[in-house]
Amino acid sequence: MCRSIKTLRPPALPEEATEADIRAAALQYVRKVSGFRAPAAHNQEVFDRAVEAVAQATAELLDGLEIRGAGARRTAPDAA
Secondary structure (H helix, E strand, O other): OOOOOOOOOOOOOOOOOOHHHHHHHHHHHHHHHHOOOOOOHHHHHHHHHHHHHHHHHHHHHHHHOOOOOOOOOOOOOOOO
C-alpha cells in the first residue's frame, strides 16, 4: 500500500481533513495504482476522472465514519 498516504481521520489529524488533503491522497493512490506519476496526454482524462472518483469516495467515507471520542463528523462538501 502507499505508505506516503497519511491517515485523514482524527486522531491522526488534529483537525478535519481538508479537500486538499483528500485530493492529495486520491492523487497518490491513483499514481500508485496506475504506475504513472504524470500520465501521457492520451491517458490524462481517465487519470483525472479516477482521481476525482477516489476523492469523492474518500470524502464520503470520512463523512460516514463514527470516531469514538471525537466531536461531530465532518460535513461533506455540496455536490456540484
